[in-house]
Amino acid sequence: MPKRKELITGRKSFSFKRFFLQWEWLLVLAFIAVNIFDAAISPYFLDMNNILSSTMNFLDNAFIVLPMVFVIMLGEIDISVGSTVALSAVVMGVFYDKFHTPMWLAVLICLAVGALCGLFNGMIIVKFKEIAPMIVTLSTMTMYRGIAQIIIRDQSGGNFAPWFKFLSWGYLGSIPFILVVFAVAAVIFGLLLHKTNFGRRVYAIGNNEIASLYSGIQIGRIKLIIYTLTGFMSGVAALFLSSRMGSTRSDMATGYELNAIAMVVLGGVNIMGGRGRMIGAIIAVFIIGFLKYGLGLINMSSQVVLIVIGLLLAVSVALPNIKKSGGKQRKTEEA
Amino acid sequence: MGKRTKNLGRFQRDWSRQVGLTLFIIAVSVAVDIRNPRFFSVVNLSDMISNTAILSILAIGMMIVIITAGIDLSIASTMALSGMVTALTVQANRGLSPMLALLIGLAVGVLCGGVISVFVVRFSVAPIIATLGFMNAYRGLTYLVSHSNWVGPGQMSNGFMMIARGKILGINNLVIIAMLLYLLAFYFLNYTRFGRQIYAVGSNAESAKVSGINTNHVLFTVYVIMGAFAGLAGVLWVSKFASAQGDTALGYEMNVIAACVLGGVSLRGGSGKLSGVLLGSLLLGILNDALPLIDVSPFWQSAIQGAIILVAVISNVFFKRRVEYKTLARRNI
Amino acid sequence: MCDCVLQIRGMTKVFSGVKALDSVSFDLKAGEVHALMGENGAGKSTFIKVITGVYQPDGGVIILNGRQxxxxxxxxxxxxxIAAIYQHVTCYPDLTVTENIFMDHLEVSPKTGRILWKRMHAKAADLLRHLSSEIDPKTLMSELSVAQQQIIEIAKAISTHANIIIMDEPTAALTKNESEDLYKITDQLRNSGASxxxxxxxxxxxxxxxxxxTILRDSQYIGTWGVNEISEEELIVAMVGREIKQMFPPKTAVAREEILRVKGLTKTGYFSDVSITVKRGEIVALTGLVGAGRTEICETLFGIMKPDKGEVYFENKKIRIVDPNTSMKLGIGYLPEDRQVQGLIMNWSIQKNITVSRLEMFSNRGWLRPDLERSKAEELASMVNVKAKSVNAPALSLSGGNxxxxxxxxxxxxxxxLIILDEPTKGIDVGAKYAIYEIMDNLAAQGYGILMVSSELPEVLGMADRIVVIRRGRVSKTFSRRDATPEKVLEAAMPIETAALCQE
Incomplete structure (x- = not known):
């Protein structure tokens, strides 16, 4: 419109209001609230050791949240991750039990299977752009779990080497090993998203894939890397999950994909892509994790947890939209 | 001559997916029948069709949702909840008329769908997120109302179980219900204003708004319809399997979406045909039925099903690319 | 006293503090075609949206047939x-022509509410025949060309018995012939009594x-004239508010050695056997009708599409076209036609938009260096003279030219x-166009080769050293700057239907 130039804002000045009105701070508040809640209902909770070790119960799923942030940032989705966890864990079990490979080799195979599953998704999504990623991963979700069923039927496997238990049950000092690994992974993924070329390009694709193409960004390559990475991290999750369960079954990690997506979206990443931050998703992991743990402490059934998480997800995404009804007209004006 | 090629082109545009699916279904059926002639027996076919009925009913609702460029992941939970509520009611009043039971399930479904509608329409939450949230919530609610117990055949009245097992004129009730719903939906989608408005909103929501269509009303109704179908299907499911559990139909939403995708419903919205969705459901039903008949271990079922969906969508891409290339080559340049 | 069907007095519309319409008045007589002109952002689109009820005015009255x-x-x-035919055709691509025409007023049987398809198909066919169009009403909207879709929109307006029809830049995307058809239809509508x-x-x-x-400028009403009362020059002055003396900058660049040679480039269905050369310091224009394949040729050179046949030599070396990334590394750049979709990430800042295509320049082994990024972005933004307070301003806050x-x-x-510019001044204010031309000339002087796609004949004649006319996907003629006249270029661009018929 005519007097547009006046609308241009100058160099971003630091504003406390803007800084504290970010989604991530709301999440921090929610996180604190959950902790106060936990502490109020159970005197045992406030014990630092308890808090730390409670993370062992939910962090395996969180490994998938990290790459899922990238997938959703692209404006796409991967619902095959739960099945990838099952398949890579089952293959690992079979290699260890039946072929008697050394444990370290079985672990590597698990990671490789995960990465391969992701690579396959990525190749189909990149090669056949006409098919929505949701559909591709819907079919591979059925397929991967199906392959796991073919391999292991309704049995369970994985009588793993003793040291393998350390992954999910071990401590470094007083800190659970899994927490350390997750922290390292979270930092790496966060830096990758926010501080590198690669991350910037992911944001670009999520905001406007066409303009990214015309800017010379190699979209196919980036997608391939991200889906492969997602598969690989599903393999990592498979390691920790089978270590925690002490066995592998074809029906393990059902629903992991939707949990991961829920945490990413709760963390403020826009499902349409291009907006959000890694830290939000990481805080969301701990909010949901501690919430589950706290409700578990007072013997609240896991069913209530389901309800709470479901409502939390729907309401949190609805929240910013409730007051927005007046803001729409401006948007149409821009067009 | 010009007219004929034009009609042929339109036929190709409108029916290629259906013809392809039908040919594929016939091929699978014939192959299975060669290995095991029991496949084409009346008993097996009618079993198979009644087993597919619930899936095909849900696929109608899902198609309508996907036409508006939405999706509903919550239906399996809605089914479990409506099935559980109905079963508990039947358990408490064994004399309850089956018709009333169906209505209770329907009401639960409508309520579930309505809540989702509020989030999708009033709070503009992306459908995939809203329904993901309520998928969890409704599932949790199911466990909650049942105190994590299950309702078995012993606690159900015969009349209730006959809803899904009874026959009219030798045809299973489920099949009759599905046929009625398909006819109804066909008329609704193709011959009523509201039906066409659903397509209009999915095809271009912005211009639908400009031309005075109440898009919010359309979206709201769509999720309520889906809820109603899921509620109904929940009762039918519980009646058919004579058990209501917390994990009833767990993960079934993916089968329904798969049936739609196989049937050619585009996730972008705006297009989708009942005939395609019906064939898509049938294909999935046949696979479920046929694999045990030819001694394929049930453990192979998922993998084969997933692979077939993938092959179907990929071959469709190749087909479309070919058509597109042909049209390009025909241009006079 | 006035035979006006529509009178507007003091219409004002404010968007977040900015006046998009400032007390605008307007009269529409029965049975007239009233042109509404003005630069981009003058308020024309807002004006239309107020009349059609999309926006509510903040002030002013609308008088229809003497009644407020x-x-x-x-x-x-x-x-x-009142019916409007919008600039970007608003239709339902997945639905049939009939439905697109009748969606707002589907005919149903009064008793059962059943849609009467047969009747509507027949009516649609009738309407289209009336507009001398042979489109089958059962065709899907997405299968039609833009011109055909526009005819459907007109049919839709007629079907609602509209007597005030608004056409928002209907000819913008049409070829010459299609525009002619549209003029005829417009005349026909007027003769049947519509305004x-x-x-x-x-x-x-x-x-x-x-x-x-009627002319609008800066959201204000400037004046209304009869067609014969005002000259083109006066019109421009009224629209721009100042006289533009010189349309094009003086040429300073000198053509040097050859940089691009394309031989027999072919892409099935789009273009065929295209050969072009571009020299350093030279501006070559690709012109022709919209849809002749110009954009596709450029997109192929840039790697968006892959050619089926033909050879491309860049700096005398034969190259293989792989993807935009490879082309850019070789030194071929492309400014796409659609700024907001293909060119920019609209909610990103100027800085991020500038640097996105060459992030490796601002990074150390993949790690971004924001300080470097900012200084380089600032340098470049000031080089092309972007008017904004800082490089942090989001792209969507800028005017089209910026x-x-x-x-x-x-x-x-x-x-x-080599820089390929696709319609570089499309939808840009007259004033800002000059700045773009200056930049182009400047680049040529620095030794860039420039390949420009343009539909605006004055621009083509004023800027290009050589003019390549594309007709139906083939090079129909090449002119040097001296030989080219508007008539010759147009003639080369027009389809020769008759000749084609004779050959068959």
Missing amino acids: VQINNPKDAQKFG IIFISHRFEDFHRVADRV QQKVIVAKLLLADLK
Whole structure:
């Protein structure tokens, strides 16, 4: 419109209001609230050791949240991750039990299977752009779990080497090993998203894939890397999950994909892509994790947890939209 | 001559997916029948069709949702909840008329769908997120109302179980219900204003708004319809399997979406045909039925099903690319 | 006293503090074609949206047939007999022509509410025949060309018995012949008693169809004239508010050695056997009708599409076209036609938009260096003279011309040798166009080779050293600057239907 130039804002000045009105701070508040809640209902909770070790119960799923942030940032989705966890864990079990490979080799195979599953998704999504990623991963979700069923039927496997238990049950000092690994992974993924070329390009694709193409960004390559990475991290999750369960079954990690997506979206990443931050998703992991743990402490059934998480997800995404009804007209004006 | 090629082109545009699916279904059926002639027996076919009925009913609702460029992941939970509520009611009043039971399930479904509608329409939450949230919530609610117990055949009245097992004129009730719903939906989608408005909103929501269509009303109704179908299907499911559990139909939403995708419903919205969705459901039903008949271990079922969906969508891409290339080559340049 | 069907007095509309319409008045007589002209952002689109009930005015009155009315929503406008045909055709691509025409008023049986398809198909066919179109009503909208879709929109307007029809830049995307057809239809509508508001940038439209013209500038009403009362020069002055003496900068660049040679490039269905050369310091224009394959040729050179046949030599080396990334590394850059979709990430800042195509320049082994990024972005933005307070301003806050400059800055970053510009001044204010031309000339002088796609004949004749005319996907003629005249170029661009018929 005519007097547009006046609308241009100058160099971003630091504003406390803007800084504290970010989604991530709301999440921090929610996180604190959950902790106060936990502490109020159970005197045992406030014990630092308890808090730390409670993370062992939910962090395996969180490994998938990290790459899922990238997938959703692209404006796409991967619902095959739960099945990838099952398949890579089952293959690992079979290699260890039946072929008697050394444990370290079985672990590597698990990671490789995960990465391969992701690579396959990525190749189909990149090669056949006409098919929505949701559909591709819907079919591979059925397929991967199906392959796991073919391999292991309704049995369970994985009588793993003793040291393998350390992954999910071990401590470094007083800190659970899994927490350390997750922290390292979270930092790496966060830096990758926010501080590198690669991350910037992911944001670009999520905001406007066409303009990214015309800017010379190699979209196919980036997608391939991200889906492969997602598969690989599903393999990592498979390691920790089978270590925690002490066995592998074809029906393990059902629903992991939707949990991961829920945490990413709760963390403020826009499902349409291009907006959000890694830290939000990481805080969301701990909010949901501690919430589950706290409700578990007072013997609240896991069913209530389901309800709470479901409502939390729907309401949190609805929240910013409730007051927005007046803001729409401006948007149409821009067009 | 010009007219004929034009009609042929339109036929190709409108029916290629259906013809392809039908040919594929016939091929699978014939192959299975060669290995095991029991496949084409009346008993097996009618079993198979009644087993597919619930899936095909849900696929109608899902198609309508996907036409508006939405999706509903919550239906399996809605089914479990409506099935559980109905079963508990039947358990408490064994004399309850089956018709009333169906209505209770329907009401639960409508309520579930309505809540989702509020989030999708009033709070503009992306459908995939809203329904993901309520998928969890409704599932949790199911466990909650049942105190994590299950309702078995012993606690159900015969009349209730006959809803899904009874026959009219030798045809299973489920099949009759599905046929009625398909006819109804066909008329609704193709011959009523509201039906066409659903397509209009999915095809271009912005211009639908400009031309005075109440898009919010359309979206709201769509999720309520889906809820109603899921509620109904929940009762039918519980009646058919004579058990209501917390994990009833767990993960079934993916089968329904798969049936739609196989049937050619585009996730972008705006297009989708009942005939395609019906064939898509049938294909999935046949696979479920046929694999045990030819001694394929049930453990192979998922993998084969997933692979077939993938092959179907990929071959469709190749087909479309070919058509597109042909049209390009025909241009006079 | 006035035979006006529509009178507007003191119409004002404010968007977040900025006046998009400032007390605008307007009269529409019965049975006239009234052109509405003005630069981009003058308020024409807002004006239309107020009349059609999409926006509610913040002040002013609308008088329809002598009665003051309120138009609360598009449905109201329809009831009052107002129909609009928008710039970007708003249709349902997945639905049939019939449905697109009748969606707002589907005919149903009064008793059962059943849609009467047969009747509507017949009516649609009738309407289309009336508009001398042979489109089958059962065709899907997405299978039609833009011109055909526009005819459907007109049919839709007629079917609602609209007596006020608004056409928002209807000829913008049409070829010459298609525009001619549209003029005929417009005349026909007027003769049948409808009043038409015709929004356009093109003087040709104005001369050909309009009875009167009203000009808006900076959201304000400037004046209304009869077509014969005002000259083109006066019109421009009224629209721009100042005289533009010189349309094109003086040429300073000198053509040097050859940089690009294309031989027999072919892409099935788009273009065939295209051969072009571009020299350093030279501006070559690709012109022709919209849809002749110009954009596709450029996109192929840039790697968006892959050619089926043909050879491309760049700096005398044969190259293989792989993807945009590879082309950019070689030194070929492309400024796409659609700024907002292809060129920019609209909610990103100027800085991020400029640097996105060459991030490796601002990073150390993949790690971004924001300080470097900022200084380089600032340098480039000031080089092309982007008017904004800082490089942090989001792209969507800029005017069209400044957005275009940001995209040029983005190209400059990429160490290019050949720059392909696709309609570089499309939808840009007259004033800002000159700035773009200056940049182009400047680039040529620095030794860049420039390949420009343009539909605007004056621009082609004023800027290009050589003019390559594309007709139906083939090079029909090449002119040097000296030989080219508007008539010759147009003739080369027009399809030769008759000749083609004779050959068959």
